[in-house]
Amino acid sequence: EAEVAQSPRYKITEKSQAVAFWCDPISGHATLYWYRQILGQGPELLVQFQDESVVDDSQLPKDRFSAERLKGVDSTLKIQPAELGDSAMYLCASSSTLRGMETQYFGPGTRLLVL
């Protein structure tokens, strides 16, 4: 069964350093999402892509976060510089629409710890 791939699975970094996360969605899925999940909370949408275009990045802290999906396939989320409060799980999801129903499929996530 096709899955959303993410790497790395774990990342430890020091504050003020740059980090990058990669996501490869399920083949053929045009919509890709990045979520941040702080421990004990539900996922919060950071950015949504439709193909290579950003549909919604209203919750993305643009002073330090950036996301791209240049060819409309895989995507990279970058944080520069990282801050202590960025420690969280970063989840990528992709979605397909079948019979009018959109279903999101999540990757395993990248757990980030900022020291």
Add this chain to the structure above:
Amino acid sequence: GEDVEQSLFLSVREGDSSVINCTYTDSSSTYLYWYKQEPGAGLQLLTYIFSNMDMKQDQRLTVLLNKKDKHLSLRIADTQTGDSAIYFCAEKAGGYQKVTFGTGTKLQVIP
């Protein structure tokens, strides 16, 4: 804006039924979802319900939707130890059809 709330914790004995509750605020919801998250893993879609339905059954899972009260519940029949996880409800609403997640309910199944 959208707000989705859940109780934090539920403990049940193996073989009993579990009922996890969720309330939401956006009356323009189109779909409501239940996801399961096991430790260290991503979210797995369990089931969903259209906002114009009031009940959906899928094997051991029953979803009830009270649109008037904006209340959603997930019933798991014959709960097993493998059902221990965090369960998130989510609603899809608004102009961008954004999905908003609740805070999650941790289900503990006691053998």
